[in-house]
Structures are given as C-alpha cells and as structure tokens.
Amino acid sequence: MSLPCGIRNYTYAEDMAIVRTRTHWVLLIGFLVLLFTAPLYFGNYWLGVFNLIGITLIAAVGLNILVGYCGQLSIGHAGFIAVGAYTAAILTNRLGMPFLVGLIGAGVVSGFIGLIFGIPSVRVKGFYLAITTIAAQFIIIWVINHWGYTGGFNGIKVPYASIGGLVFRSESSQFYLIIIIAALCVFFAKNLSRTKVGRAFIAIRDNDLAAEVMGVNLLYYKLLAFFIGCFFAGIAGALLAHWIGFLNAEQFSFTESILYVGMIIIGGLGTSIGPIFGVVFIRILQQVLTVNLVPFLENTFTMLPAGFATGVTPMLFGLVIVLFLILEPRGLAHRWGLFKSAYRLWPFSY
Amino acid sequence: MKNKKLVIMVIICLALLVAALPIFSACGTKAQPGQTLKVGITTPTTGPAAEKGAPMGDANLDAFKYINEELGGVKGYKIEVDWIDSKYDAAQTATNVKRFMDEGDLIFGTSSSKEMQAVMEIANRAEFPGLVCFNAPSLHRPPQHIYGQTPDYGDDWTAFATYYLKNIWKGPGKPKMALLLLNNPTGYGARDAARAAADNLGIDILWDGQVGKAFEHTATTTSETEALTRIKAMNPDVLYISSTPAPTAVIIKNAYELGMYPNITIGCGHASFTKKLVDIAGADIVEGVYGVFPTANWGDNVPGMAKAMEYAQKQHPKDVGNLDYITAWAQSLIIAEILKNAVNNAGYDVLAKGNVDSWRAVETKGIQKLKNYDVGGLQGPVNYDTGDNRLSKSLRIFQVKKGVITPITDWIVAPLVKYESFDWFGK
Numbered sequence: 001m002s003l004p005c006g007i008r009n010y011t012y013a014e015d016m017a018i019v020r021t022r023t024h025w026v027l028l029i030g031f032l033v034l035l036f037t038a039p040l041y042f043g044n045y046w047l048g049v050f051n052l053i054g055i056t057l058i059a060a061v062g063l064n065i066l067v068g069y070c071g072q073l074s075i076g077h078a079g080f081i082a083v084g085a086y087t088a089a090i091l092t093n094r095l096g097m098p099f100l101v102g103l104i105g106a107g108v109v110s111g112f113i114g115l116i117f118g119i120p121s122v123r124v125k126g127f128y129l130a131i132t133t134i135a136a137q138f139i140i141i142w143v144i145n146h147w148g149y150t151g152g153f154n155g156i157k158v159p160y161a162s163i164g165g166l167v168f169r170s171e172s173s174q175f176y177l178i179i180i181i182a183a184l185c186v187f188f189a190k191n192l193s194r195t196k197v198g199r200a201f202i203a204i205r206d207n208d209l210a211a212e213v214m215g216v217n218l219l220y221y222k223l224l225a226f227f228i229g230c231f232f233a234g235i236a237g238a239l240l241a242h243w244i245g246f247l248n249a250e251q252f253s254f255t256e257s258i259l260y261v262g263m264i265i266i267g268g269l270g271t272s273i274g275p276i277f278g279v280v281f282i283r284i285l286q287q288v289l290t291v292n293l294v295p296f297l298e299n300t301f302t303m304l305p306a307g308f309a310t311g312v313t314p315m316l317f318g319l320v321i322v323l324f325l326i327l328e329p330r331g332l333a334h335r336w337g338l339f340k341s342a343y344r345l346w347p348f349s350y
Numbered sequence: 351m352k353n354k355k356l357v358i359m360v361i362i363c364l365a366l367l368v369a370a371l372p373i374f375s376a377c378g379t380k381a382q383p384g385q386t387l388k389v390g391i392t393t394p395t396t397g398p399a400a401e402k403g404a405p406m407g408d409a410n411l412d413a414f415k416y417i418n419e420e421l422g423g424v425k426g427y428k429i430e431v432d433w434i435d436s437k438y439d440a441a442q443t444a445t446n447v448k449r450f451m452d453e454g455d456l457i458f459g460t461s462s463s464k465e466m467q468a469v470m471e472i473a474n475r476a477e478f479p480g481l482v483c484f485n486a487p488s489l490h491r492p493p494q495h496i497y498g499q500t501p502d503y504g505d506d507w508t509a510f511a512t513y514y515l516k517n518i519w520k521g522p523g524k525p526k527m528a529l530l531l532l533n534n535p536t537g538y539g540a541r542d543a544a545r546a547a548a549d550n551l552g553i554d555i556l557w558d559g560q561v562g563k564a565f566e567h568t569a570t571t572t573s574e575t576e577a578l579t580r581i582k583a584m585n586p587d588v589l590y591i592s593s594t595p596a597p598t599a600v601i602i603k604n605a606y607e608l609g610m611y612p613n614i615t616i617g618c619g620h621a622s623f624t625k626k627l628v629d630i631a632g633a634d635i636v637e638g639v640y641g642v643f644p645t646a647n648w649g650d651n652v653p654g655m656a657k658a659m660e661y662a663q664k665q666h667p668k669d670v671g672n673l674d675y676i677t678a679w680a681q682s683l684i685i686a687e688i689l690k691n692a693v694n695n696a697g698y699d700v701l702a703k704g705n706v707d708s709w710r711a712v713e714t715k716g717i718q719k720l721k722n723y724d725v726g727g728l729q730g731p732v733n734y735d736t737g738d739n740r741l742s743k744s745l746r747i748f749q750v751k752k753g754v755i756t757p758i759t760d761w762i763v764a765p766l767v768k769y770e771s772f773d774w775f776g777k
Contacts, residue, residue, distance in 0.1 A: 045452040
C-alpha cells in the first residue's frame with residue numbers, strides 16, 4: 001500500500017494493516033456510519049437497489065477471485081448463482097430448514113458444482129475454458145427447468161429469511177442482512193489475496209507453467225479457485241432468492257453471466273476494490289438510465305420519434321462500457337489509485 | 351498542476367452529484383392529494399421481449415392519454431402514469447415495483463407472466479395489487495393480490511377442448527387428443543390444464559410414455575416429423591398445439607406431409623394463432639385449423655376498436671395491426687375502471703394516501719367490484735368472481751377460412767381449474 005508522505009511502517013502488523021492511518025480509520029468509520037444509517041433516509045426503492053448491489057457484489061467478488069486473481073475465465077457465473085438460489089429455496093421451502101442452513105448449504109452446493117465444472121481447467125484455459133463454463137450455464141438452467149423438485153418452469157416460492165425469531169420482512173432489515181454478509185465477503189476476499197492461497201492464485205494467473213515449476217499444485221489451486229468463486233455465487237444466489245421471494249430459471253440468463261464479467265472488468269480485474277466500483281457503477285447506471293433518463297426524455301422531448309427514448313438506454317449503456325474499455329482498460333480501481341496518488345502529491349507534483 | 355486540480359474537482363463534483371441523485375428523487379414532490387390517481391406500468395420495451403413489450407407500452411400510455419384527455423380522467427381525476435422499462439429482467443422489474451410502492455401508486459401493471467412472476471412475492475407480501483396482461487396459473491393460484499387480465503394458456507386448452515367436444519366430435523366414446531407443446535410455460539400451461547381437466551371433460555390424452563409427459567418441441571424446431579409419426583401411430587382424433595407461430599407452422603406442415611391433417615382436427619393456443627402463422631405456413635396448409643384468442647382481432651367491428659385504431663395510427667403507426675397493442679390498450683381501460691370503482695366505493699381520501707390502506711381499498715372496493723365490465727368488445731367481459739383472480743375467463747374460437755383468421759364463436763368461458771389441489775402441480 002502506498003502511504004502518505006512521512007508515514008512509515010515499523011512493525012509487521014503495521015505493514016500488513018489494511019486500515020493504516022488515522023485518516024483511513026476516520027473515512028472508514030464515516031462510510032460505515034453512512035452505510036448503516038441508509039435506511040433512515042432512503043425509501044424502499046433505493047434500499048432495494050442497494051440490496052441488489054450488495055447481492056451482486058458478493059457474486060462479483062467471487063468471480064473476481066476466480067477470474068481476476070486466478071485467471072480462470074468463467075462466463076457461466078449466473079448458472080452457479082442459480083444453483084445457490086435453488087438450493088436455498090429447496091432447503092427452506094421443501095425441506096423446512098432454517099435460513100442459515102440454506103445459506104451455507106447454497107454456498108457449499110454451488111461450490112461443489114463449480115468444482116465439477118472447473119475440472120476441465122486443469123487441461124484447458126482461456127477461451128476453451130470459457131466454453132466449458134458457458135456449457136455449465138446452459139446445463140444448470142436445463143436441469144432446473146426439467147427437475148420437478150425445483151418447480152420446473154412454474155418456479156418455486158422462497159420464504160422470508162429468518163434467524164432465530166427475527167424475520168427479515170422489511171427492505172431495511174434485508175438491507176442490514178445483505179450488507180453485513182457482503183462486507184464479510186469483501187473482507188475475506190481482501191485477506192485471501194494476501195495469503196499463500198492468494199499468492200498461488202496470482203502465480204497461476206501470471207504464468208501457470210512457471211507456477212507449477214515453482215511447486216504450486218495447479219489442480220488443487222485451480223479447483224480451489226472454482227470452489228471459492230462459486231461458493232460466493234451460491235451465497236449471493238441464496239440472498240437473491242430470499243430477497244425476491246420467487247425463483248424462475250429465466251432470472252439467471254446467459255446475459256447476466258456476461259454482465260458479471262463486464263462488471264469486474266470495468267471495476268478492475270484482480271483488485272479487491274474493483275468489484276465494488278464495477279457493481280456500483282453498473283447498477284446505478286442501469287437505474288439512472290432506465291428510471292430517470294428515459295421518462296425525462298419521453299416527457300420533455302415529445303417531438304422525438306416513438307421508442308427513441310427507450311432505445312437510448314441500451315445504446316448509452318453499451319457506449320459507456322466501450323468507452324471505458326478504450327480509455328481505462330484497467331478499470332475504475334486503477335483510476336482510483338491514480339486519484340489517490342495525485343491527491344497525496346497535490347499540490348506538490350514534483 | 352492547475353489541470354490536475356481541475357480534474358480532481360470535477361471528479362469530486364460528479365461523485366457528489368451521483369451520490370445526491372437518490373436524495374433528489376426521494377425528495378421529489380408527490381402528486382397533490384386528491385388530484386391524480388397514480389398507476390405504475392412496467393413493460394419490456396427493450397430487451398429480448400421488446401417485440402411484444404414495445405407496442406404494449408405504447409398502448410398503455412396511449413390509452414391513459416385517451417382516458418385523461420377525452421374522457422376527463424376517472425371521475426374527474428387524471429391518471430398519472432409511472433412508466434418504467436423492465437428490460438424483461440427480473441431484478442429490474444423488482445426494483446421498478448418497489449419504486450411504484452414508494453411513489454404511492456395505487457396499482458401496477460405488467461405485460462408478461464415472467465415479469466409478474468419476478469415480483470409477485472414482493473407485491474403479495476406488501477398487498478400491492480397487480481394486473482398482468484398475459485397470465486399463467488402460478489400467478490393467480492392460489493389467489494392473492496395478483497390478477498390476470500386475460501385467460502392463461504391452460505384456459506386456452508380448456509376452452510378449445512370444451513368447444514371441440516360440443517361442436518366437432520361426433521364419434522362414440524372419448525376422443526383421443528395428442529398434445530405437441532413448446533417446452534416452456536406456454537406449452538406447460540396447456541399440459542397442466544389437460545392433466546387436470548381431461549378426465550372430467552371426457553377426453554383421452556395421448557401422453558408421451560408416461561402420464562403428464564406431453565410431446566414437446568423447442569422454439570427453434572425445423573421438423574417435428576419424428577414426434578408426429580409417433581403420435582400418428584396412436585390414432586389421435588385431435589392434435590392440440592400450444593406454441594409460438596414459427597414452430598406451429600412447422601408442425602402443421604409436417605402433419606400435412608404425413609397425411610395426418612386434414613384427417614384430424616388441429617387446435618392452437620393463443621400464443622401462435624395470429625396472422626403470422628398463416629403467413630409462415632401458407633394459407634392452404636393451415637386452412638381449417640382452429641385456434642383460440644382472448645381479444646378481438648384488429649379491425650373487428652366492436653365499439654372500442656375505433657379509438658384504439660385512431661390512437662395507434664396517430665401516435666404509433668408501426669403498431670397498427672398488432673394484437674398486443676389491443677391487449678395492452680384494454681389493460682389500461684380495465685385499470686381505469688378499477689380506479690373508478692375504488693373512487694366510488696372508497697373515496698379519494700383513502701386513495702390519496704398511496705399506502706397499504708389505499709391498496710386494500712383498490713383491491714376490495716375496486717378490483718373485486720368488477721361486474722361484467724365491457725371493454726368495448728376488445729376482450730371478453732371483465733368480471734371478478736370470489737376465489738378466481740382471472741378477471742377475464744373468456745376466449746373466442748377462431749378458424750382459418752380462406753387464409754383469414756375468422757371468429758366462429760362468441761366468448762366462451764374457460765372454467766376455473768384449481769391447480770394447487772393437485773399434488774403434481776409445480777413439480
């Protein structure tokens with residue numbers, strides 16, 4: 001971590017600290033206070049958006065571990081989220097298990113399914129591995145649609161999440177549940193990157209042959225990356241199931257898988273803050289374009305041809321992503337790093 | 351250095367603006383109490399279902415414009431429409447409905463069953479009433495706060511089967527019916543209805559190997575000769591197809607080539623029985639094929655057609671001839687009627703609150719007071735019956751005659767099927 005001028009690390013603990021200076025602590029505590037008091041000044045709609053951001057963030061963090069840290073391209077993440085969602089639904093609805101059992105079970109089952117589909121990663125990589133993960137997406141959705149226990153095409157209801165006697169009925173209670181789990185997942189991912197496992201992932205990403213020569217067990221670490229990435233997807237799926245309350249396989253389309261890859265690219269692959277930036281940027285952009293911009297254009301510019309305003313949304317969305325990839329391919333995390341560096345140097349740039 | 355400072359300041363301002371957006375919208379002024387009646391509409395105007403969603407969104411807004419400008423609103427109160435594109439995405443639809451609840455909308459409408467499936471638990475838990483254009487049994491069974499504007503795919507089968515038995519089947523005993531269905535809710539709705547009601551109606555269903563397993567096809571099929579050959583070996587009297595136009599055309603052509611048709615009767619669900627089917631298959635191939643549809647045909651001589659056609663031609667000429675436009679136009683008229691009932695029976699003060707009390711009033715004093723509302727002949731009579739959240743249960747039977755889809759019956763009521771009483775339902 002680059003530190004402000006005059007700050008030195010004198011102990012190992014200081015060197016390893018994620019939050020290092022007093023300013024960092026103040027900013028972090030301030031942010032957490034703002035975050036946890038959000039239900040006081042946002043209505044159900046924006047809390048719903050934040051809940052969706054939280055759920056998406058958990059899945060994106062998992063995908064970032066798999067793709068960003070370990071370099072295993074996966075374009076079937078929505079399928080693994082679906083596994084988690086339906087596992088939680090079956091455990092809580094059909095088998096009457098508590099929410100926490102459903103949550104952990106969703107992660108474990110999704111992790112194991114990811115592990116199975118990750119086996120080809122030992123032999124293939126890059127686009128060839130991407131094809132196997134695309135196959136995973138379609139196979140999982142086909143099974144869900146044709147297995148009676150999941151409700152098939154009719155779907156399946158999911159009860160409210162509850163822990164002990166506390167039922168998470170309201171949007172604000174669900175907000176706290178989702179944000180706490182998301183924070184724990186982000187914290188886990190941040191620390192994972194600093195451990196032996198994280199360094200092995202990065203070594204495999206950078207040069208898997210060299211990593212193997214150095215003694216990194218490729219089979220073990222690649223499968224571990226798939227398990228962890230899909231475990232996170234399963235947790236996200238379980239939370240999504242309890243948040244929406246009804247599951248249908250069409251909610252986990254191939255387009256969603258591509259969107260997740262887009263999020264972590266825009267945010268910054270292989271960084272711990274990248275998924276946060278990517279998810280927040282994409283979800284807020286979707287809402288601003290769909291809910292604010294389009295009705296504004298429809299109502300203000302009545303001379304526009306019919307359907308023009310709604311057509312602007314996908315055009316702008318695509319344009320923003322393309323511009324991003326051209327102008328900042330390393331993602332928002334890199335731009336954030338540059339901003340921090342400039343801020344630290346300002347006004348002395350020399 | 352100056353540039354860097356400027357860039358940093360611009361970034362900070364942009365970040366603050368984005369962060370403040372929610373506060374601006376959350377603090378937006380609500381409609382003045384008692385002046386407007388707020389309604390939320392979400393349609394898949396972009397995304398994979400845009401072909402159907404775009405004309406439906408146009409029709410919803412055109413109809414509300416007509417109601418406000420030419421009819422003076424509802425009991426003198428203008429209808430204020432919150433319209434948001436759902437993009438045919440479950441998460442987007444969920445946030446849209448939460449926004450409708452936050453904004454104090456009194457009722458919300460969606461186009462497709464998939465959109466409503468994504469939000470029905472949210473709406474049901476909050477007791478926020480919703481009206482869906484294209485219905486499915488899972489939405490209204492068991493009945494809660496979601497209402498179907500039109501009969502579902504299971505009702506299609508029930509109406510056709512009832513008509514077939516009364517008017518076409520002349521043989522002794524039970525007729526044998528084969529089902530060749532699309533492998534998604536469009537097909538499975540008909541399968542579930544057949545499984546639930548065939549025995550009572552007196553029809554033998556020819557299942558594919560085991561009870562409850564119908565012959566299936568995909569939306570991209572190019573030949574169903576194999577399935578039809580197996581069906582032909584079972585000597586069916588009637589073949590029912592619940593699918594979309596392109597696969598239905600393929601099936602009818604293959605049945606013609608195998609010599610099955612016109613020796614047997616063929617009936618189609620409303621998802622496929624449009625002019626597009628005739629265009630794709632050819633008028634001579636589909637001559638005599640029966641089908642069901644829940645709305646009037648474009649240009650039919652019914653009282654409500656002229657105004658719908660006028661607005662389509664004026665506002666959205668590309669939607670002229672599109673039956674989805676008619677369906678969504680009718681949805682807006684039904685919503686206006688619901689609000690009229692609610693205003694009459696519950697009063698403005700209750701509705702102006704825009705909260706759960708208003709929603710209960712809209713449901714119990716508005717929706718559940720609908721009795722034989724005639725939507726200008728655009729669809730069957732709209733009626734609420736206790737325990738049945740299908741607001742219209744009527745369909746018409748059509749037949750292709752000289753290449754034209756021609757109505758041959760008046761509105762037929764599809765009986766209610768309580769799917770939840772069957773242990774196989776939803777499995």
